[in-house]
Every structure is written in C-alpha cells, then in structure tokens.
Amino acid sequence: MDILVKGGVLADGTAADIAITGDRITAVAPNIDAEAREIVSAQGKLITQPFVDAHFHMDATLSYGRPRVNRSGTLLEGIALWGALKREQTRKEIVGRALDYCRQAVGKGILAIRSHVDVTDASFATVEALLEVRDRVKDVLDLQLVAFPQDGWYRALGGEDQVIRALDAGVDVVGGIPHFERTMAEGAASVRAACELAAERGLRVDLHCDESDDPLSRHIETLAAETIRCGLQGRVAGSHLTSMHSMDNYYVAKLLPLIAEAEVAAIPNPLINITLQGRMDSYPKRRGMTRVPELRAAGVTVAFGQDCVRDPWYPLGSGDMLDVAHMGLHVGLMTAPDDMRAAFDMVTARPAEIMGLEFGLAPGRLGSLVVLDASDPIDALRLRPARLCVISRGRIVSRTEPAAWTPDVRF
Numbered sequence: 280m281d282i283l284v285k286g287g288v289l290a291d292g293t294a295a296d297i298a299i300t301g302d303r304i305t306a307v308a309p310n311i312d313a314e315a316r317e318i319v320s321a322q323g324k325l326i327t328q329p330f331v332d333a334h335f336h337m338d339a340t341l342s343y344g345r346p347r348v349n350r351s352g353t354l355l356e357g358i359a360l361w362g363a364l365k366r367e368q369t370r371k372e373i374v375g376r377a378l379d380y381c382r383q384a385v386g387k388g389i390l391a392i393r394s395h396v397d398v399t400d401a402s403f404a405t406v407e408a409l410l411e412v413r414d415r416v417k418d419v420l421d422l423q424l425v426a427f428p429q430d431g432w433y434r435a436l437g438g439e440d441q442v443i444r445a446l447d448a449g450v451d452v453v454g455g456i457p458h459f460e461r462t463m464a465e466g467a468a469s470v471r472a473a474c475e476l477a478a479e480r481g482l483r484v485d486l487h488c489d490e491s492d493d494p495l496s497r498h499i500e501t502l503a504a505e506t507i508r509c510g511l512q513g514r515v516a517g518s519h520l521t522s523m524h525s526m527d528n529y530y531v532a533k534l535l536p537l538i539a540e541a542e543v544a545a546i547p548n549p550l551i552n553i554t555l556q557g558r559m560d561s562y563p564k565r566r567g568m569t570r571v572p573e574l575r576a577a578g579v580t581v582a583f584g585q586d587c588v589r590d591p592w593y594p595l596g597s598g599d600m601l602d603v604a605h606m607g608l609h610v611g612l613m614t615a616p617d618d619m620r621a622a623f624d625m626v627t628a629r630p631a632e633i634m635g636l637e638f639g640l641a642p643g644r645l646g647s648l649v650v651l652d653a654s655d656p657i658d659a660l661r662l663r664p665a666r667l668c669v670i671s672r673g674r675i676v677s678r679t680e681p682a683a684w685t686p687d688v689r690f
C-alpha cells in the first residue's frame with residue numbers, strides 16, 4: 280500500500296487505521312499491520328472525509344476593495360461593485376486570485392468546490408479563467424462550475440445565450456437567479472428554462488433562489504415543481520433560500536414536503552446571509568438564513584456553503600468550512616449534540632452527495648481525507664483546529680503543525 284493512516288478516530292468514535300493504495304481507500308479497520316510507503320500518525324485524532332464547499336464564487340474571490348468596498352453591506356451594492364470589477368479585471372488576474380484561494384482551501388482540507396461563474400461578463404474572461412483553473416487544480420481539488428447569469432437569465436441582454444455558451448464551453452451545472460429577474464413571472468420562466476436545459480443535456484441544476492427577505496419570493500416552489508416535471512429528482516439544488524425565513528408558516532408547511540418530494544437539495548450560506556439579510560429591518564432584525572432544522576426534518580439534503588471570501592459581498596472568510604458550520608449551527612439554533620454532528624456532516628458528507636462525489640471513508644472510495652487536531656466533530660466545530668494532514672487521491676497535499684500554546688502565566 281502507499282499510505283497508512285494509523286491510530287485515528289472516525290466521526291462515530293470508532294478507532295481506525297486507513298490504508299490507501301493508488302488513488303483509492305483499500306481498507307478501514309482498527310489495526311492494520313502492513314508495510315506502507317508512508318505512515319501518517321493520527322494518534323487519537325479525528326479522521327474525516329474531506330471538507331466540501333457546495334457554494335462559492337471563485338471568479339470574485341480575494342478581490343475585496345476593488346473598485347471600492349461595499350459600504351451598505353447589501354447584496355445589491357455587491358452586485359453593482361462586481362459589475363464594475365468584471366469590466367476591468369483580466370483573465371490572468373482571475374486565474375491568479377483563484378489559484379491563491381485554491382491553495383488556501385486545500386490547506387484547510389477542502390478538496391471539492393462548486394463555484395458559480397458569472398457568464399454575463401461580455402468578455403467571457405470569467406468563464407475562460409475558471410475553466411483554466413478547473414484544469415490546473417484537478418489532480419488535487421474537484422472544481423465543479425455552475426453557469427451563473429449574475430445579471431439575469433432574461434434581465435441581462437443575451438443572458439440565456441451566455442448560459443448556453445458557457446455550457447458548450449464545458450461548464451458543468453446550469454445556474455440562475457430568479458429573484459433578480461424583472462418580474463416574478465420572468466423569474467418563474469427562468470426556472471423552467473434552466474430545468475429544461477439541464478434535462479436536455481443531462482446536467483445538474485443549482486440556482487441562486489429567493490436570496491431575499493421578501494416572503495413572497497417563492498421561486499423554490501417552481502423549482503421543486505419543475506424538477507419533478509423534468510425528471511431531475513436528486514440533481515437539483517436551491518442555494519440560499521433566505522426568503523423561507525420570512526414566509527408564512529402555513530405556506531411553508533406545504534412547501535417543505537414538496538421540496539422533499541422533488542429531492543431538491545438546499546444550500547444555505549450562513550456567513551454571508553447573516554450579514555446580507557435583514558438590512559432593511561429595524562428591530563428585531565431577521566436572521567436571514569433558511570429553515571435548516573425544518574428542511575432536515577422534512578428529509579431534505581442540506582449542505583452549508585461558504586459563498587464568499589473577501590469579495591464585493593463579504594469582507595471576511597478564510598476558506599475554513601468549520602467557520603461556516605459554526606456560524607450555521609448558531610444561526611439555526613442547532614446546539615443539541617446530534618444537530619452539531621449534523622452541522623459537521625453539512626460541510627463534509629452532504630455537499631459531497633449534492634455534487635455527486637466519490638468521497639467517504641470506506642474501501643473503494645477515493646483516497647481523500649483530512650486528519651484534524653481534534654478528537655471528534657463537536658470538538659472540531661468548537662476549536663476549528665489545524666488540519667494536521669490533508670490527503671487527496673492518495674497523495675499528501677498539505678501538513679500543518681498543531682498550534683503550540685505555552686501560556687506564561689501562573690494561577
């Protein structure tokens with residue numbers, strides 16, 4: 280075998296060694312006694328399948344302050360700033376920033392990212408840049424790209440044609456932004472068009488859906504119905520879904536089973552939406568995250584995404600999915616032990632499921648895993664500790680020393 284990870288602990292508390300040969304896991308058992316090219320000592324440390332970010336914008340990342348900072352903190356000012364930036368940035372700059380971010384993300388144990396890419400940039404530099412990045416990182420990091428018409432499927436001139444052009448160029452997933460179209464009717468029409476296009480081409484769908492505090496923004500209902508009509512069950516995700524926070528409870532009681540029936544996944548983005556939403560409220564201010572515990576209880580697959588790291592919408596972010604889950608469990612009031620464990624799954628196993636990845640700590644799965652300087656998932660969420668060792672497809676791609684803390688104080 281090539282790598283043997285010795286003495287680790289799995290998320291459920293069982294002790295395990297993990298053997299990797301080539302790019303696959305070949306054994307997971309308590310005491311594997313065999314020769315290996317490389318031994319990774321994980322004594323008592325948590326071994327997890329990789330972190331996965333199911334919602335990101337890599338064409339905008341690390342551009343904070345260009346052309347200026349977002350003073351209102353709103354989605355709409357962010358979109359306006361991005362509009363200005365995309366007219367001036369070059370393909371080379373986008374590639375450089377994206378690769379910088381990918382290095383940081385791998386160091387934090389992220390081995391797959393679904394990134395939306397704005398296809399309404401007339402120069403198409405964003406799409407060309409991220410296709411190049413996808414190719415350059417592919418041996419380590421799975422980058423899935425979504426054809427995202429930021430300025431609207433119909434509202435942007437030629438928006439639909441640009442989505443098709445991006446898919447023709449090799450972008451993986453059909454995107455959309457129905458709440459940003461001119462009217463509710465055009466938003467619903469864009470959802471229908473996106474689902475039909477995905478069905479025609481055998482692709483997945485991931486829409487920015489109802490990223491609004493408006494309780495009447497109900498495009499998720501159309502998305503679920505169109506998913507069923509087009510036979511796309513299990514291949515569709517609704518990202519953000521923040522309007523659900525403000526919807527009438529009676530309506531939501533009908534909506535949740537429909538989302539579950541359609542097997543539409545939900546991808547809330549707690550770091551960004553706790554800052555973008557509720558901006559027009561006085562007090563009390565709404566939390567602006569979708570109804571995570573209720574979606575889970577209805578049987579919907581839910582993953583937390585990061586959305587932004589230092590870009591026109593969000594000034595912070597570090598590529599650490601444990602920060603994302605930490606914020607998500609706070610906003611969702613998910614502090615029961617099972618809920619916290621679920622929050623950990625929502626940045627590892629659940630997004631991998633949504634993206635159709637072969638991660639998982641079992642024989643036959645990809646030889647990709649992370650050793651954390653923590654004993655279990657709850658401790659990992661509490662401490663957000665060093666990723667001691669990151670292995671991607673049978674290759675060690677990052678090591679971090681545990682934090683040394685030597686307080687010079689006596690009590």
Ligand code: FE2
Binds near residue numbers: 335336487518586
């Ligand atoms: Fe987004």
